[in-house]
Amino acid sequence: MRKKQAAPGAFTAFARFVLCGGGVGLTSSFAVAALASWMPWGLANALVTAVSTLLATELHARFAFGTGGRATRRQHAQSAGSAAAAYAVTCVAMLVLQQLVAAPGAMLEQVVYLSASALAGVARFTVLRLVVFARNLPPVPTPARTARPVPATVARAAAPADPAALCRTA
Template identity: 60%
Template sequence: MAFIRFVMFGGGVGVLAGFAVTLLAVAMPWAVANAVVTVASTLLCTELHARFTFRKGRGAGWREHWQSAGSASAAYLVTSGAIGVLHLLRPSAGPAVEQMVYLGASGLAGAGRFLVLRLYVFATRSTRPLRRQGTSPVPVLLAA
């Protein structure tokens, strides 16, 4: 159920973010528009995920916001990279094609973000990855 809620909240905000990036990109470089929208949507999504997706019973704290920002940074790189490749391969691509590429890259990055949020940021004892006794936790980087 958490994944379904994640898709509803994160996907809904992601679709709105796609339109916002397109609108802002008229007035500024695409990468800057994507950065502005990524920051705003990450703040909103982190709150929604804390309250509803992972049902913490409260809003997100500073720790969750910072950790979520780390996974959002990776998502920013994925979406910006995808649009950069699109512009290299097809410089005259219109907004509809940009939207498809942006939303596709966002969906892939979102799957990685779900795992990071579920297993680390909003983890409970029952959802944390198991580790052998006597070993220290090793950070895991998920490539999106």
């Protein structure tokens, strides 16, 4: 049985996300560069993205978002969706670079790739925190409702059609 631990606050979760995801992402960028010398860049990025997503999701589940154990299949599947979007962002960034610069150097490619990865990473953190690992978040406190006095209403008597009726006694 998995021991449920309290989820860390947003700042702590983000710091852990950056540490885990950034470490995996930095390692991945070098892996993509190395594999791209043997195969097309898009294929190298796809392979590295798949492996790094599995690893990062496990690290995020155990460390960044405080699930207290391994990521579930559902969490892996949802995380894969956010990774696919990140993959698209990095591919588009590299395609734009190749359109703008005839022969970009390795350093420029790394800067563009890591910048696109960082942008996608912030969006991915948001999705993982608010959707994928949301059930581990502490409930958002709702303001206490205080009873407000209901204003008293004064019923007005309808005026009789005959004003002389007010003077008559029953």
